[in-house]
Amino acid sequence: MNVINSEVLVAYSLCSRKAYLLMCTKERGELHEYEQLLKENELINQQKFLAILKHNHSDVYPYSIANVKDGHEFLIDAQLVADNKLQANCPILTRVKNLNYEPTIFIGTHTLTSKDKLVLMFIGHVLTKIQGNPPEMGCIVNLDGKSHRFKLRETYKALIPLLEPLQEWLNQPSLEEPPVILNKHCPVCQFRVQCQEKAIREDNLSLLDRVTPKIIRHYEKKGIFTIKQLSYLFKPRKRNKRARKPPAITHNIELQALAIRTGKIYLQELPILTRQEIELYLDIEGLPDQNLHYLIGLLVCERNSVSYHSFWANSIEDEGGMWREFLTFLAQYPDAPIYHYGSYEIRVIKALIKRYNTDSQTLINRLININKIIYGKVYFPVYSNRLKEVSNFIGATWTSPDASGLQSIVWRYNWEKTQDNRYKSTLLIYNKEDCLALKLLVDELTKIQHSADTLSEIDFADKRKHNSTETSQDIHSKFEAIIKFSHFDYDQKKISFQDNLRKHESDQDKRERQKRAAHKSNQKRERARNKVRKVVHVSRGEVCPKCGHEPLRPIEKVAKRTIIDLVLTKNGIKKTLVQYVGTQGYCIKCSQISSPPDISKYAKSQLYGNGFKAWVIYQRIAMRLPYNAIAQSTEAYFGEKISCGRLAELIKEMGQHYAETERLIVQHLLKSPFIHADETEISIVGINQYVWVFTDGKYVFLKLTETREANIVHEFLAEYKGILISDFYPGYDSVQCRQQKCWVHLLHDLNDDLRENPFNQELETFVLAVKDLIIPIMETIQKYGLKKRYLSKFSKEVEKFYQKMITDKNYKSDLTVKYQKRFIRYRESLFTFLEQDGIAWHNNTAERAIRPVTKQRAISGSFYASVMSGYLVLLGIRQACRFQDKSFFKFLFSGETDLDQFELRKRKR
Template sequence: MAADSKITLEVLRGYLNCPYLAHLLLAGKAGVKSDYEIVISELEQEVRLNVVARLRSQHTDQDLVTGVSLDAAALSNGTAYVLNAELQRDGFSIHFDGLKRVAGRSRLGNFQYVPLLFCGTNHIHKTQRHLLEALGLLLSRVQGVAPSFGIIYHGSHCAATKVRLPLGLPAANERFDEVTQIQRGDTLPKLLLNPHCPACQFRQHCHSAAVEQDSISLLGGLKQKELKRFARKGLFTLTQLAHTFRPRRKGKRSDRRSNHRYHALQALAIRDKRVYVLGAPDLISRDVQIYLDVESNPDEGFVYLVGMIVRDGSGETRHSFWADTKDQEREIFDQLVAVVSRYEKPAVFCYGGYERSFIQRMRRLAKRKRPIDKLLAALVNTLSIIYTHFYFPTYSNGLKEVAGWLAFRWSDPDASGLQSIAWRIRWERTHDGLSKAKLVEYNLEDCAALRTVTEFVKSACGSASAPTESGKADALPPMVMRVQDLDKLANNRTWGKIAFVHDDFEYVNNCAYFDYQRQRVFFRADKKRRRRIRKPGVHLNRRIRPTKRIEIKASKCPFCGGRNLVSIPKGQRAKGVNVRVKRAFDLVITPGGMKRKIIECRATVYRCLGCDHRFASEQYQRLAKHFHSLMSWAMYEHVAHRLSAGTLQQMFRDLFGLTVSDLEILMFKSLMARFYRTTYKALLGKILSGPILHVDETYVKLRTGKGYVWVLSSTEEVVYLYQPTREADFLKKMVRNFRGVLVSDFYAAYDSIPCPQQKCLIHLMRDMNQDLLNNPFDQELQSITKPFGALLRSIVATIDKHGLKQRRLARHLDEVEEFFRELIAQSPRSDAARALRERLLKWQGKLFTFLRYDSVPWNNNNAENAIKQFAYYREGTTGTLKEAGLNEYLVLLSVFQTCRYRGISFLKFLLSRERDIDGFCEAKRKRRRRPEIELYPPGFTPNHLKRLGGHKNLPGSSDSALE
């Protein structure tokens, strides 16, 4: 540091934007201020002059003093306003824009002061708020009390906004200590580029230094968390990061496009100076192409310039629509819509989402929405294609960098988004024609740059995705490479189909397959093998000897209800009433074993003497092919032991000699889920009316995309629910009448549920442990985790001895309060300790709720164990499930998990045909008489009848079926 370096207001403002900037300023360095920074300073000065003039006109000279040195003596006079003051202390010299006297006790008397700050922009940003906190902290050292608020004058109208300051200003105190350490040279901030860099006076200096260091922070879009994560892995340079890229293979059933951005691949592109194409990008191509770019001042909140380049078959035209004021914004938008409406099917390209947001905002104000909807439908965001699929050898995906790499150049080398804002502000102040001309030229050059980038992307899209006659994709330019080709170079495996040069080689290879040899070669040479092969003919299930034969009769006509019926012999039956012998299959399960049961069913055809209709019994039409016990055993194996339909199909054949297709097994799941739907609803109602509700969620990948499975659980009941998103709005409606304690993890969506909550302390403890492993030498972190561990251990020891009894646990409440009092008094400086402290204080009221209730656990194990059961099933079904099939499985899984929690046999419950689990547990198990036949539920059509064209549900009385 410089010998006479002092902490000034500029240093504080610089530190809030970038600690390295504060280091450079304290070292006495000077850079070249950007035009944007100069303009903002001029606006701030204008606000300062206007506010001072306003205050002078409203107050006398006795109520307003300027240019004083801040100390207790100067402020003890109680002047209403103190402007342009300086606070001089050892090591710092801080300029105060102003102070305002307010009521309140302080060292000065029955009044105190709050800081004033002048800001040139209309919007107040986080930097201004933090700077106001720092001024409030310094003021508290003079008057002995920290102000509770400050005032910021901002914008062209000099609006005054009251900003609340946190009690005690702990964050400001930490920031000031860090700046002081930089001043003394105790710490040296790392050079890390951030979003403030384009407006900084040291932008060229820092960028050159970062390039020399090959810093990872050169990559745009990297946040502080990601930089720290890379640092923990020992990755500090782009070259190191580039070596970590490994292409991820696409799943067989993965249909959804991933929007993930791989920073390692970006670093690889920079290292290799090559464009990498990931996946199969697609960019529409139309005869009419419009390249659109708009300019705005975000602080003013309106678009003042719209630029367009239109390319059609006749050539290229350029349009610029300018707005002097916000009132003219709708006019230039109408001009934009008018140009686009001239063409029937144009493709309108933009770069980023701002143009779409602008059009959608103007659509809400427009009377005629159809032309605007046409414009929105034609809009294509080139940046979204680049973000997902293209990795240019540039540090960011900004239009200036990408187009610059493609050799496009702007007429003004300093042209940028910030520079355009500075030009617009200067034009608004002076109406200078030169500034306007620069803006119009810059805007059209952005359109031309967009055209250059879009044409490159379009050519790369066609080469990367369009197959040629030889089956291979078109060759890409030398500077472009597919990531899949990079994967082939790294993994030269020989698995897969081989493309033989000679047809003879391919023929011989096809004859060498395992199945081909066993079915075509060995079969001819082995007579025993030929005899073992079953000849086509009667189905296996039709060849088994029946266990029982039943004739299905009817007692009344289903058409007129008459009971005067006569049976019709087989030879006299009319067309359409022919019946065949049906077979039903069941299992007889006893404590000693299982055996199959084959029921052969014949139906009598009747003629009604009252209405002359001929018919067979409705029971014959709805006769089930598989009975309840057989389906219960199959679903028991499927849910409890996670056996697949294919495995069950083989087990039926090997154990019982039955042929049951995988489609029929899926039908079992549907029928059983329908049967136990009332059980499922009863479980849900009991959980929501109970004293404790455990909640957790996990993801699931379906054929159609990603969804979430939620678990609601008590100590004895479990219910699984599927939702397409992770939003908890459905849960709020579902538990609106819940009056118990909600036990959950730290997912923020649960906070909006209005009931007492207990957070899972196991989650918190594991996170703490991971923080300790990541920061093994952080003493501040250990000063928090060690007392917390001791407190939790004493509570768990009481639980082990006395159980979850409130009268035993209440004695720990004082220990909890003491722990949080000590935590509040701490001011850790390490990031990990500070983050943990904030987390504990945030959840303070929900960490030890169980101490105030009986039988409330301190963890979420009931829900997590239920989630684990579903996770086992999810491993083998990723991307294969449909939503309907998943919902059916979740019904059965809810019943299984509830039986598991209660310690009863899931198989016995299914075989009992009970639907009330409480009734099954309490009642004596009487042996029920089995019905001779079982029927499909009304309206249900099994798969084997769907293939035959279905069957009609005849009118008549509804017989009880599998329900």
């Protein structure tokens, strides 16, 4: 009769297929040498410990029911069976109070793993069923003989997700094997060969490195089940022409699948290597379990000669000598680059530098990780980027057919046990061949770097090569030139070549160009002065603006300033052209000559008044017009030609003008009993940044940050004592104030997942329970509003929901578990609105406040950093006006900077 034992349980935690083969079939496979080694070490460890135990204690007996009843202090070799279904082997049971026993197990390694703890937990669970009481503690003894104690009382919950499916197999044996899903445990599994063969026959997606069960399920929903099918999904990425930074480097499994299907090498980027006359290739072998690094191999390539050098440590005591010998040898080649593959070598070198207190930076700077040059850039037609797979594709070979890092650990253990130099020789050959394989790979990458355009077995991922003869290339170029010539705006676009020359212009040319631009601006001001129809004489100032002395002495010198402005009339908007004239004053104390205040309030180069600026701001902020459209409108309506660059400057100036308004808005927000917060992504000249919004439904504050890190939230709300209403972005979670999470986001997620998984009965039951909880609450809100008096009664229903659907529930579906975790994590912040008056259960207010940013993003595509600060100040004021039912247009023309004062003046009228 089949039973559930610790081997099956651990197998299921790693791979359901392995557990099925062990439990429901007669197949046992062939244990890897590494697993055999661990079992041998475990047995030796156990025997040593038992010998010491029997020597020190007389009350040691074999396990039996009679000996349990007699209450002996130690029982050994316990074969524990419970419910005729659960079976566990425990080397030692130790008696504690009330005739209860605690388990002790042994492992064949120096470090503990999650598998070891799982075995101990399972033994504790079986023991609980036998003796009636759960053991408080359990013990694991490692290969060093050290005992590690763990609490076992509350561990059953962790076992339930593993035990329930195994018990179902016992009750109703499945005739269908679980599918093959290769994972990182496969290299040591006894069924590795048959699973690998089956995966290759099926063209299984899990053959690809970094493909998880979650990714497999994602593609299966799209009808993609094989690598060949996956390869047809790859699409060349479109580069953002405005982007200043290249896109982030990531591994594209669809492109990897395409490389496998076509047998070609695909390039996202050309590999860049600077070769030297002398180069070093490094490979290090170690025992991670013991933190011992026993072999450093170095291949030295000088022009046409290649020599291999090895540095060996017999034990941990010899490691320091090996390290110093290696450094001494490296000193002969101070400028040679040191190539390695992967992160293991650099981690080891940093550890040895720290352990033996040696100089670090010079050596670390010489290291070149070839894996980084390949990752996400060069796609070989292989399943993974492991050195052996990639190098094997380009012709590298190894003497031992089973050569691997795992096998090297077995060879080292065998050498330590037997001192047979054949194992040491095998390790040296393996290490040397790894170095040679790395050199072969570096040579291949160099060839790709210089000859990718001409090699037929290489193609570019984003722009496929079109091989053609020289004659064909000439034809293609001429036809493309003719097609470009046919564009209707060809003549205008030719001017852009002159703009590009600015990048290479001299300082003298730049000064000349700036002089011409300044002269053009002066001409515009002069024309404005000539058109003046109204002259306003203003009073001379009485107080010196520099030192405060009064009175100022009048002088004959006259100050003039011509301003183009717009004013509101009963019939619309009127353009004015006014020249302000007034005598200047002289300060006898500081010798400062000052213009009248009504003239000096304008900047020296200012041409446009606040009314004109207000009209421009309204067109950009409220009407969301592009700069070109605003420039066309100013010329058509008011006869004023203005550049797009000048329009952007006006937004910056007005943003600074209303800085005080923004400060008052922030003051109001921080006094509010609640604040809604949200964020959205925008492009700043091709670089993704984030706009954050804070609002209470009356006032709005917007801020730009370079990243999505929530530092701005913590800084803004550092002293806030109210309630933060937000979505489920984790950045908000650590804010030190009460919170309310958005139910709209949660319900959207539940609804979408249920729609995509209509046959997930468990998820459907869970969502139904959420619906039964929330609908009565929403009906009450609809009838009485957000009042604690009517909503607080639902706190009991919430508690019942948690007891029935959340607390101590064990779900099988990943989706249901995801929502269970979300309800647990946000237990307090999901239902704050039941306990406080006027607290919204959604975050729609913040989304409404930030929506203009998303609309402008859709129109403009990208923003400029220099303008964005002023733009957000003005947009925040505009949204505050909308929320308060005030005219943003009239506020801009009013000259007021306090929204509350603007309201008072409005009422007086």
